[in-house]
Amino acid sequence: MQIYLPIAEVSVNLILLLGLGTFIGFLSGMFGVGGGFLMTPLLIFIGIPPAVAVPTVANQVVASSASGAIAHWRRKTIDLKMGWLLLAGGAAGSVAGVQLFGLLRSLGQIDLIISLCYVGFLGVIGGLMFVESVTAILRKRRGGTVARRTAHRKRNWIDALPFKTRFPASGLYLSVIPPIVIGFFVGTLSAIMGVGGGFVMVPAMIYLLRMPTSVVVGTSLFQILFVTALTTFLQAAQNQTVDIVLALSLIVGGVVGAQLGARAGRRISAENLRAILAVMVVSVCLKLGWDLIATPSELFAIMPSGGAGS
């Protein structure tokens, strides 16, 4: 059953789109990740132009992060003050990223930059995750206990930054600069890669800001919700690259998939889950990397002059 996507201007199989949405939703429910970082490459693999895939996935992430953020809001596991600072940085980053996206598109280099960003990030994150989960599995097999990190906080360069303020919900006394910088970085990624950026923000919040894990996920979802909403709006208003039909197909599949995934996730151990996810992330990274290196079948790229399309 073919469906014509009005903005992407390609005809794709609706069942395939719903299946893809369900599959990624399943993963995101199972692993607690947004899934944008897998969705965008997969859409590109099935023939959606990258310039449309990226902003449309940002639109889909709005929906998936909204349901998560609402749940955390009810449980009051959001550090609002931190969230607003991350959001301020994120908004600026999103605006900058959308400009950069438009500029790269007019230069004919957007596909390359998207691929490079993905190969870099997926390679690093997937690799680290794989090593970490395999170590954890091996340690568990040997019967050892997982070493708990002590809450002991060492002073580092972040403590030396000015404009300190108190974050009561996280129990931190910290400069406002790191959250704004992290937010900016994640906002830019959201515009260029069509991801929420949770996979960068969550580790940054835990290891750099040393926030308690109880508020990390809720706060990052809060920021992702607003930043991806802004990105979607800006991309639609400025570059006309958001495909509502595509986004809705992915959202509908994703909502169903997330429910199934959350149930399935309870039956598998956390280390095994992370190892499976790591293998998937690394495979997508390798496929994208291979496409960059392998001699293309067509040595010329043809695109509309003046920046429309990709």
Next chain:
Amino acid sequence: MTGLIPILALMLQATPAAAQEPEIMAALTQETVEIRSDFSGAELILFGAARGVEEGDDIVVVVRGPASDLRVMRKARTFGIWINRAPVRFEDVPGYYAVASTRPLSELGSFSALRRSGIGLDHLRLSAPDTETRETRFGVEVTVSAIGEEVAEYRAAIARTRRTEGLFAETAQGVEILDGGLFRAVVKLPPRTPIGDYVADVYLFRDGVAVASRSATLEVRKAGIERLIYDFAYENSILYGLTAVALALLFGWGAAAVFNRR
């Protein structure tokens, strides 16, 4: 002296045609093609009739889609990865170009006649104005390309890519001659057919030159919900963006509400 020309023209008009003047008529089965949600290409039939056809005459049908400017880049390996480089801008490249004829073009038309009307993928005008200069050489004004032979590779790339997408086509024997000077040709529109105005030119070739021609027009447009969404996205971008966000929020909230109930 100036009075001679109108008199000559009158004389020409008055000269009775020895044989019947060749004349051609053509019509498409559809004047509009609508792209809807289930659009996966279309097939139209061009019907025509020729009068005064002699033995050995040929019919050529050329369908051109809306023209746009293209940027063509050559991929080059840099630090191990393939990067788009060396952009060349091509002006007014038809988004769709299909030629059908009764015989291979090289057999039925002279090089100059085909070139003049831009008939055939080898003769389609693909101009890259930024790389070209007009120069007078040996008293003849010619177009000189700054990148020389390379521009031919770029042109070939456009034709090759468009051909694989089904947007460019050339089919010898694509025109079928029926009885009594009637003929028909199939026009295939691929799924990625660009929207806009199309022109189908039908030529009657005799002794290597076109002796009669006729045009028919065709419009390809988005229709139904696809058209609404496309127009909405381009004409009310801000509202479209807000709608996209609102729909996503609605679905997210709905999912949270359903999930929370369990």
